[in-house]
Amino acid sequence: MSNEIREPIQKRSIAKKEKIIKSGFELICDKGYYNTNTAEIAKAAGVSTGIVYQYFKDKHDILIAGLNLYSDSVFFPILAIPENGFDKKDFRKVLNDIISKFIEDHKLSKQAHEEIIAMVHSDKEVSKLFYEAEMEMTNKLAEVLIKSSIEPENIKEKAHIAVHLIDDLCHEVVYHKHDDMNYDEMVTLVIDLIVKMFE
Amino acid sequence: MSNEIREPIQKRSIAKKEKIIKSGFELICDKGYYNTNTAEIAKAAGVSTGIVYQYFKDKHDILIAGLNLYSDSVFFPILAIPENGFDKKDFRKVLNDIISKFIEDHKLSKQAHEEIIAMVHSDKEVSKLFYEAEMEMTNKLAEVLIKSSIEPENIKEKAHIAVHLIDDLCHEVVYHKHDDMNYDEMVTLVIDLIVKMFE
Amino acid sequence: MSNEIREPIQKRSIAKKEKIIKSGFELICDKGYYNTNTAEIAKAAGVSTGIVYQYFKDKHDILIAGLNLYSDSVFFPILAIPENGFDKKDFRKVLNDIISKFIEDHKLSKQAHEEIIAMVHSDKEVSKLFYEAEMEMTNKLAEVLIKSSIEPENIKEKAHIAVHLIDDLCHEVVYHKHDDMNYDEMVTLVIDLIVKMFE
Amino acid sequence: MSNEIREPIQKRSIAKKEKIIKSGFELICDKGYYNTNTAEIAKAAGVSTGIVYQYFKDKHDILIAGLNLYSDSVFFPILAIPENGFDKKDFRKVLNDIISKFIEDHKLSKQAHEEIIAMVHSDKEVSKLFYEAEMEMTNKLAEVLIKSSIEPENIKEKAHIAVHLIDDLCHEVVYHKHDDMNYDEMVTLVIDLIVKMFE
DNA sequence: TATGAATGAGTCTTCATTCAT
DNA sequence: AATGAATGAAGACTCATTCAT
Numbered sequence: 006m007s008n009e010i011r012e013p014i015q016k017r018s019i020a021k022k023e024k025i026i027k028s029g030f031e032l033i034c035d036k037g038y039y040n041t042n043t044a045e046i047a048k049a050a051g052v053s054t055g056i057v058y059q060y061f062k063d064k065h066d067i068l069i070a071g072l073n074l075y076s077d078s079v080f081f082p083i084l085a086i087p088e089n090g091f092d093k094k095d096f097r098k099v100l101n102d103i104i105s106k107f108i109e110d111h112k113l114s115k116q117a118h119e120e121i122i123a124m125v126h127s128d129k130e131v132s133k134l135f136y137e138a139e140m141e142m143t144n145k146l147a148e149v150l151i152k153s154s155i156e157p158e159n160i161k162e163k164a165h166i167a168v169h170l171i172d173d174l175c176h177e178v179v180y181h182k183h184d185d186m187n188y189d190e191m192v193t194l195v196i197d198l199i200v201k202m203f204e
Numbered sequence: 205m206s207n208e209i210r211e212p213i214q215k216r217s218i219a220k221k222e223k224i225i226k227s228g229f230e231l232i233c234d235k236g237y238y239n240t241n242t243a244e245i246a247k248a249a250g251v252s253t254g255i256v257y258q259y260f261k262d263k264h265d266i267l268i269a270g271l272n273l274y275s276d277s278v279f280f281p282i283l284a285i286p287e288n289g290f291d292k293k294d295f296r297k298v299l300n301d302i303i304s305k306f307i308e309d310h311k312l313s314k315q316a317h318e319e320i321i322a323m324v325h326s327d328k329e330v331s332k333l334f335y336e337a338e339m340e341m342t343n344k345l346a347e348v349l350i351k352s353s354i355e356p357e358n359i360k361e362k363a364h365i366a367v368h369l370i371d372d373l374c375h376e377v378v379y380h381k382h383d384d385m386n387y388d389e390m391v392t393l394v395i396d397l398i399v400k401m402f403e
Numbered sequence: 404m405s406n407e408i409r410e411p412i413q414k415r416s417i418a419k420k421e422k423i424i425k426s427g428f429e430l431i432c433d434k435g436y437y438n439t440n441t442a443e444i445a446k447a448a449g450v451s452t453g454i455v456y457q458y459f460k461d462k463h464d465i466l467i468a469g470l471n472l473y474s475d476s477v478f479f480p481i482l483a484i485p486e487n488g489f490d491k492k493d494f495r496k497v498l499n500d501i502i503s504k505f506i507e508d509h510k511l512s513k514q515a516h517e518e519i520i521a522m523v524h525s526d527k528e529v530s531k532l533f534y535e536a537e538m539e540m541t542n543k544l545a546e547v548l549i550k551s552s553i554e555p556e557n558i559k560e561k562a563h564i565a566v567h568l569i570d571d572l573c574h575e576v577v578y579h580k581h582d583d584m585n586y587d588e589m590v591t592l593v594i595d596l597i598v599k600m601f602e
Numbered sequence: 603m604s605n606e607i608r609e610p611i612q613k614r615s616i617a618k619k620e621k622i623i624k625s626g627f628e629l630i631c632d633k634g635y636y637n638t639n640t641a642e643i644a645k646a647a648g649v650s651t652g653i654v655y656q657y658f659k660d661k662h663d664i665l666i667a668g669l670n671l672y673s674d675s676v677f678f679p680i681l682a683i684p685e686n687g688f689d690k691k692d693f694r695k696v697l698n699d700i701i702s703k704f705i706e707d708h709k710l711s712k713q714a715h716e717e718i719i720a721m722v723h724s725d726k727e728v729s730k731l732f733y734e735a736e737m738e739m740t741n742k743l744a745e746v747l748i749k750s751s752i753e754p755e756n757i758k759e760k761a762h763i764a765v766h767l768i769d770d771l772c773h774e775v776v777y778h779k780h781d782d783m784n785y786d787e788m789v790t791l792v793i794d795l796i797v798k799m800f801e
Numbered sequence: 802t803a804t805g806a807a808t809g810a811g812t813c814t815t816c817a818t819t820c821a822t
Numbered sequence: 823a824a825t826g827a828a829t830g831a832a833g834a835c836t837c838a839t840t841c842a843t
Contacts, residue, residue, distance in 0.1 A: 123325035169372040521723035567770040
């Protein structure tokens with residue numbers, strides 16, 4: 006009976022649930038899933054520990070909700086690509102913009118990003134969620150390219166490779182993993198490679 | 205202090221220490237770091253809980269030891285590239301071999317790989333270890349390429365991009381992340397791209 | 404953090420906290436600090452182990468709380484001296500009363516007293532607490548003596564010596580440390596000495 | 603059979619046993635009984651942990667042995683009083699010397715002293731040992747006084763009071779427990795008191 | 802709905818003591 | 823007589839989850 010998870014209907018309840026998700030997700034991103042406890046989440050959300058379990062099955066459930074709500078905007082800024090396509094000759098510029106934006110957004114949540122990626126690799130449910138989103142992104146890229154009259158063979162596979170190239174590149178630029186790499190050069194190289202791939 | 209960690213000298217002790225590392229690392233890979241407790245590790249290694257702490261500072265220390273012992277072989281089979289270089293015209297074949305081998309090895313420890321990658325993103329020490337190895341791999345690739353008379357500008361950056369391309373590709377092939385992708389095609393595409401990059 | 408110690412507000416909580424202090428302090432006095440574990444304390448207080456850590460930082464914290472609550476009444480019955488002074492000619496009688504009372508109270512907690520004194524000598528925080536109280540006692544004695552028109556030179560030092568004489572004496576009387584001592588005689592001797600000192 | 607405690611006969615064994623006692627006692631005095639483990643004791647003594655249990659029943663046994671060996675010299679320097687008596691008119695000077703010596707010796711082992719006193723109050727066996735020694739000291743003082751033709755009534759009780767007065771005084775001087783006390787003055791006061799008591 | 806006190810199983814870690822060599 | 827590796831019970835403390843109010 007009382008064990009059922011209530012789906013909030015009233016505005017105030019919805020707001021409260023979202024507050025829990027937001028606070029919880031932020032804490033988890035900051036400190037890690039196993040290093041964040043429910044008491045902290047409740048406190049950060051300004052609610053009691055008890056109420057958390059009225060909206061969520063368990064701690065893990067909060068994480069999943071957080072990902073559903075925030076993963077798009079935080080992890081896939083490539084979605085920022087012009088929805089209606091672009092002029093072929095602007096391809097390099099468009100790629101450059103995407104990368105810049107991507108880097109910009111990543112900077113906002115260094116800790117967060119690492120943590121979530123960690124969970125993508127350790128949690129089945131998170132993993133599923135993440136890869137679905139990744140595929141969605143690939144499809145969208147392919148779609149936009151077609152709108153822009155860039156329609157090579159194996160477009161889906163190429164889009165996917167492009168997405169990974171951009172993703173890996175941004176990672177490195179943002180966190181400068183290796184001191185002896187010239188990242189400006191690398192950005193140019195990656196853009197070259199992608200453009201060449203789609204020729 | 206009595207907290208000193210004994211560095212085993214006798215054969216049997218060394219074997220025991222390695223048994224603990226192996227068992228512990230396997231369990232951690234299987235079930236996750238936070239879901240594996242020291243009692244299990246000890247049991248799996250066939251020793252008492254106490255002895256574990258004579259060889260290791262703490263649980264985390266076991267993980268690090270495991271990575272030091274296994275990361276090379278598990279994560280970086282690209283090191284399988286012919287040490288003394290190869291004939292330029294065999295480049296495609298060499299790449300193909302590396303990818304095949306990589307995929308082969310990864311298949312051995314699906315769970316393991318995911319878990320470790322997770323830790324790369326959540327644990328400072330693990331992260332350092334991993335990225336050092338990654339750089340080592342990049343340098344080795346560049347070195348071999350030079351030996352094979354493949355010496356373009358920005359070779360280091362290009363080698364790094366190649367490493368990532370291969371790594372990402374292998375990931376996907378091994379775990380078939382996305383059902384509607386043609387991975388055979390993708391392998392060809394990636395090899396094309398790399399070859400083109402080094403022209 | 405979630406590690407915050409709750410300061411109980413509700414009556415029942417206060418009662419519970421005090422119950423933990425009382426039970427814990429008694430056990431510690433009975434069996435020694437190191438020989439009393441948190442599970443026992445919790446059980447004796449009729450609560451779970453977890454709740455103990457909601458009210459106290461750690462085991463040591465319980466001890467300190469116990470001392471704060473009970474040390475005055477248990478260790479310093481000299482405070483029973485008439486607050487407003489007394490007639491000079493009653494000095495001997497007043498001293499005699501103090502000693503009698505002291506002995507009486509000590510008898511109540513033979514084990515306890517020994518244990519606490521032990522901790523005064525091995526624990527920084529306990530030590531501080533104890534010596535502050537001791538000094539308070541010395542000052543109070545000096546104050547009362549002045550009110551009673553007993554005002555020799557070096558009154559503070561003399562009060563302190565008196566306090567120690569009384570304390571040592573009571574110890575011995577209470578626990579009859581040495582079989583071949585005549586403690587009745589000794590009480591008289593000590594009182595003589597103190598009176599003489601303040602002449 | 604092998605559980606029996608060996609009483610060492612050979613010189614080397616005796617030396618080894620004493621080394622264990624010495625090292626163990628020092629460590630215990632320094633860090634406390636419960637904070638010193640047998641591994642440390644063995645290491646400090648330059649022997650294996652196993653051998654410790656050939657000479658001693660258990661850890662506690664080491665402590666007792668240490669007290670038997672060292673308590674006299676460390677705790678009761680009043681024994682430094684001239685064995686054959688002294689001239690009555692030198693009483694003040696003799697007392698002064700004893701106090702000076704006492705303070706001197708205490709300074710050598712501040713930590714140690716506190717620790718042992720702690721154990722006097724928490725350990726039956728230690729307690730017994732200590733109080734026997736204390737009585738011995740009292741008796742010796744009385745004896746010497748008689749030799750010096752100081753023979754009041756209740757000499758034993760008075761000697762005991764004197765011993766305590768000196769002991770308490772030294773404690774305070776050595777560790778300066780209270781900042782606002784004039785200890786030079788207090789030394790004079792205590793000597794006055796003792797002399798007066800024996801008149 | 803909401804609170805937050807309470808639970809208690811579970812975790813890492815230590816250490817006195819034993820025992821194979 | 824000696825070693826030091828090994829044992830494993832015990833302890834302090836945490837935290838997801840429940841429940842009385």
